[in-house]
Amino acid sequence: MNNTLQNVITPEDEKFFATQYFSMNDKVDDDPEADQELQSYKRAYIWRDFQSGYRLLSLKDIQESVLTSESTPEDIIYIKWESPFDKLDEYRDEDEKALRIISYIRDQLDADFAQQLANRLKFLFEVSQEENPDEIAIMSESLSNFVAFLQSESHLKYPNVVLSPSNNIRAQWRTAPNRHFAVEFLNTGDAHFVIFSPDPIHSEKTVRLSGITSIDSLMEIVRPYGVLGWSSR
């Protein structure tokens, strides 16, 4: 890493960034080895911020992070390193996971709508990438939770599937204004749900409720409101 730094950051760059944020003349007194580490970390942080435009940490932060008895330079740089390329890798990983789940749906999901659903999700994935190329297209944990839900509730009909503004999967079973069941599958294993259903006693009235629950408990909670009447086969 230091080689990289030395190749890319010129002494003039280093001087410029150092004067912007802290003095490169700061030293750790009476400990040449620690001082050498400190200087290498200064260069590492300068490089990180040079690439990304992030705020440089204060010298105090750097000293505190560097000068622990157990730390090695590689460990600390690894922990602190947050280049924009890491973010891109994270997005790419998420996107690859989502694509793998879509392939799984197409090839292995035991549902008669598996192909249709995989096509729909592929469409959503592609549009999401096109609209916001710098964001994760579909949150893979949300998608994974949705698939697990469909597998455990195999009696459900094919839902309308859209993405929420957070790029989570939102599935909707709606056949009328008073027969509406929508679920957003969160990354955490929870679900936001909305139900509009006929009042069990006064059928001309509509029960409207929403809430957040674990996906595992979702059907148990919503079943009394009759949602299976229009959402299951």
Add this chain to the structure above:
Amino acid sequence: MTGDTVPTEDHISRYCSPLRCTEEGQVTGAAFQLREIDEYLSVNWLEYLQKANWQEKIQEVRRVLNSKLRLTANAKIAVLNVGDIIDHVRTKSPDHRNLSVLHEPIEDDPSQEDDLSHSGIYGFKYEDPMIGDLIAEVVQETYPAKL
């Protein structure tokens, strides 16, 4: 002016990505949901636009959206009446939620083009997905966002 209430007889439009529409092209409540970071739902106040007719107003909204967003095929502009939104949500939500629609013009912001009809629907949050579903029920018309 910023913070002015948009009259209930007026109309607003909302950009609806195909990501928030069904396969049949129907706008869902997801188009009216907020992200955790949002304070309000962005819309455009159509009567504020000094245009001769409805088509020209929608065309102006398209122009502004196009300067801010990557519009994709099948994206829509949904038109809603302000009074319908407020009444429907107040009468149908379990807590009789009161929404308000306020003018939030964007002007002299170096990061984006002026958007003088920009407005916001206030009174709900990310945790209120039912509000989005109720608003979707009073969409009056939709137009293609991209011609």
